Amino acid sequence: MKKNNSKRMIIYPGSFDPITNGHISITRRALTMFDSVTIAVSANPMKKTLFTLEERVEMVREAVKNVGHVFVDSFDCLLVDYVTSKKTNVVLRGMRALSDFEFEFQMSLMNRRLDRSIETIFMMTDYKWLYISSTIIKEAAFYNGSVKGLVPEIVCQKLKEKFGHNKPNNQGG
Numbered sequence: 313m314k315k316n317n318s319k320r321m322i323i324y325p326g327s328f329d330p331i332t333n334g335h336i337s338i339t340r341r342a343l344t345m346f347d348s349v350t351i352a353v354s355a356n357p358m359k360k361t362l363f364t365l366e367e368r369v370e371m372v373r374e375a376v377k378n379v380g381h382v383f384v385d386s387f388d389c390l391l392v393d394y395v396t397s398k399k400t401n402v403v404l405r406g407m408r409a410l411s412d413f414e415f416e417f418q419m420s421l422m423n424r425r426l427d428r429s430i431e432t433i434f435m436m437t438d439y440k441w442l443y444i445s446s447t448i449i450k451e452a453a454f455y456n457g458s459v460k461g462l463v464p465e466i467v468c469q470k471l472k473e474k475f476g477h478n479k480p481n482n483q484g485g
Contacts, residue, residue: 322433323395324404325352325387329361330467331372332449334441338384339405341435348381350398355388362450362474375464392427403432408442 322342328335328351335351342349351372355365357361363371369386376382378481387394395403403423405416413434437444441462453471460468 319347320402321348321350321398321400322346322402322404323350323352323391323398323400324406325354325391327356327359327361328353328368328372329359329363329446330368330463330470331375332411332441332444332446332467333461334408334437335406336375336379336397336464337438337441338348338404338435341438342404342433343379346402348383349404350383351376352391352394353384353386355386355470363470367470371464371466371470374466381455390426392423392430395430395433396427399422401427401429401431403430403435403474405432405434406437407434408437408445458475 322345323343324335324339324342327385331351339349339351353365353368353372361368365386369384373384376384391403395401403420405420407413416434417434420434423430424434445460449463449467451469453459454475456475459471463471
């Protein structure tokens with residue numbers, strides 16, 4: 313088989329509301345297979361987000377600033393159109409459990425229906441991030457629970473600002 317010497321980029325789309333250490337782990341692992349990863353933050357108006365698009369992009373940029381070959385962008389269109397505009401055809405999706413699979417499988421099939429050239433790679437999260445989701449992080453932070461070590465420091469700060477927690481709780485916030 314002939315080796316392809318062209319640079320390969322993968323697009324990692326999502327709302328990243330907020331980005332977690334699980335997302336960063338998947339990004340780092342994808343770099344072992346691809347030359348670069350573009351984290352594409354979705355502006356999806358159908359989804360109610362805690363953080364604005366600009367805030368999410370800022371947090372992602374800060375979180376990956378020391379990880380080489382990772383780019384951060386945002387998009388407000390069909391994913392297949394965005395992916396094509398970036399001159400690649402590969403999408404990365406992270407999965408934690410079987411419950412993620414059904415939704416991700418449906419999205420992957422819809423993307424292939426819209427553009428047959430689009431391929432989706434599913435990557436399982438590392439076991440230590442298995443129970444982490446942006447939704448759970450937001451709920452814990454809302455009630456002033458500690459999310460330290462589960463999300464980048466910038467996310468801890470922004471969650472405290474968003475929910476008005478000026479001091480950490482007794483769990484080390």
